[in-house]
Amino acid sequence: MGLHPVTRSSISDQVIAQMKENIETGVWKPEERLPGEMQLCEIFGTSRVTVRNALQKLAGEGLIETKVGDGSYVRKFSLSDAMARMNIPGSLTEREFRELLEFRCVMEGPLCELAVLRMSEEDLTRLCQDYDAMSAAGPDEEAFAAADVSFHTTLASCCGNQTLESAYKMICTNLSRVMKDIVHKRGKASGLKYHKAILDAAMARDAGRAREAMEQHMQEMAAELSGSMPGDP
Numbered sequence: 001m002g003l004h005p006v007t008r009s010s011i012s013d014q015v016i017a018q019m020k021e022n023i024e025t026g027v028w029k030p031e032e033r034l035p036g037e038m039q040l041c042e043i044f045g046t047s048r049v050t051v052r053n054a055l056q057k058l059a060g061e062g063l064i065e066t067k068v069g070d071g072s073y074v075r076k077f078s079l080s081d082a083m084a085r086m087n088i089p090g091s092l093t094e095r096e097f098r099e100l101l102e103f104r105c106v107m108e109g110p111l112c113e114l115a116v117l118r119m120s121e122e123d124l125t126r127l128c129q130d131y132d133a134m135s136a137a138g139p140d141e142e143a144f145a146a147a148d149v150s151f152h153t154t155l156a157s158c159c160g161n162q163t164l165e166s167a168y169k170m171i172c173t174n175l176s177r178v179m180k181d182i183v184h185k186r187g188k189a190s191g192l193k194y195h196k197a198i199l200d201a202a203m204a205r206d207a208g209r210a211r212e213a214m215e216q217h218m219q220e221m222a223a224e225l226s227g228s229m230p231g232d233p
Contacts (some may be wrong), residue, residue, distance in 0.1 A: 003018055003019075003022070003040075003043045003044065010142075011046055011050055011142065012050055012053055012054060012142060012146055014044075015040075015044050015046060015050060015051065015054040016054045016057055016058065018044075019034075019054055019058060020058065020063065023058070023063050023064070023074055028074050029074060030074050030075065030076045031073055031074060031076060032073065032074050033070075033071050033072070033073050034055075034064065034071065034072045034073065034074070036071060037051050037052060037055070040054075047133070047143070048129075049130070049133040049143065049146050049147045049150055050143070050146055052150050053146040053149060053150055053176065055072055056149070056150065056153050056169060056172055056176075057172070057173060057176055058072075059072070059169050060169040060170050060171075060172050060173035060176075061173060062075060063075060096174070097178065098226065100171065100174055100175065100178075101221070101222045101225060101226060102222075103171060104171075104175075104218050104221075104222075105215075105218045105219065105222050107168070107171075108152070108214050108215070108217075108218050109211045109212075109214045109215035109218065110211065111155060111156060111159060111164060111168065112155055112198060112207075112210050112211050112213075112214040113207045113208065113210060113211035113214075114159045114161070114164075114207075115155040115156070115158035115159050115202075115210075116158075116201065116202045116205065116206070116207040116210045116211075117207045118158055118159060118160045119158035119202065120158075123154070123157070123158045124202060124203065126154050127151065127154050127155070127158075127199060127202060128199065130147055130150045130151035130154055131147075131151060131195055131196065131199050133146075133147035133150070134147040134148060134151065134188075134191065134192060134195060135192065137188070141180050141183045141184055142180055144183050144188055144191075145176075145179035145180040145182070145183045146176075146179075148179055148183070148191060148195070149172055149175055149176050149179055151195055152168070152172070152175075153168065153169065153172055156168035156169065182221070182225065185224075185225070186221065186224060186225070190217075190220065190221075191217075194213055194214070194216065194217035194220075195217075197209075197213035198210050198213045198214055198217075201213060
């Protein structure tokens with residue numbers, strides 16, 4: 001399948017679908033390096049945040065792996081990978097959504113603290129780019145949601161712990177399915193406020209303050225959403 005620019009509807013889903021088809025049909029073979037982020041942006045005619053979100057989703061589904069400073073590669077097929085992908089639901093049940101909220105309330109604060117303690121200047125630049133993409137999204141809820149997920153995934157990648165990063169990327173597979181609905185239900189103001197507080201703390205290398213801001217963010221979000229699925233009216 002040849003890659004081509006996408007239309008404005010469901011941009012992220014179209015990018016993911018095209019890349020997934022290239023992997024599953026063997027156009028991109030196991031252990032083959034994917035085109036770089038900027039090249040993919042040019043091919044699809046999309047933003048870097050959209051491409052990065054697609055790469056994160058594919059990594060969460062076990063289709064690709066990212067090597068720091070080298071790029072993304074198609075993973076070798078294994079039975080465990082296939083079983084993991086079969087267990088990924090198309091949408092979240094009410095119980096799965098509440099468990100996702102609970103996981104984030106437990107994990108996000110400590111993960112954020114560790115990330116700030118260990119992040120490099122390059123990591124901090126990536127975090128700034130994610131926040132800038134959130135700020136620039138305007139009324140585009142899909143773009144805002146993608147940048148939001150990218151912000152959190154960037155933090156996970158800063159921890160220097162592959163187990164933590166892999167676990168969080170797996171969670172992001174589910175998080176990405178509902179983030180746009182969460183943004184639609186809650187609006188953007190709260191997310192921007194807390195992500196700015198986290199970024200400011202990271203720039204000041206204040207890991208404790210970053211954790212506090214993240215935990216407040218998670219607690220507020222959980223309190224608002226615990227009574228209903230994000231897609232409910």
